[in-house]
Amino acid sequence: MTYVVTENCIKCKYTDCVEVCPVDCFYEGENMLVIHPDECIDCGVCVPECPAEAIVPDSDPGATVAWLELNREYSTKWPNITGKKLPLADADAQNGLPGKLADFSPHPAKVEVAT
Secondary structure (H helix, E strand, O other): OOEEEOHHHOOOOOOHHHHHOOOOOEEEEOOOEEEOOOOOOOOOOOHHHOOOOOEEEOOOOOOOHHHHHHHHHHHOOOOEOOOOOOOOOOHHHHOOOOOHHHHOOOOEOOOOOOO
């Protein structure tokens, strides 16, 4: 079993889950996070930390094959995220809205460079 990030993360990108992950299996896109299924140790500590309730076990009906594949694909393309960041500016307004898959961005998060 692994955990899967689903549609409600899109346009929210809360990172409370990242902060508690003991194996750093989260990857960051422009407007969503994903979990690398081969790195996830199935501990589940991320689930209650997600304000958007966007993380589910792969056995959950919401974890369709499409979401499993999206997590697998983009976890190999996007940068690893290991610490908490601010959510997207309108995350609270976007939380719970239906139909957010249409707004999914395949682009990786912009890497912040320290100055």
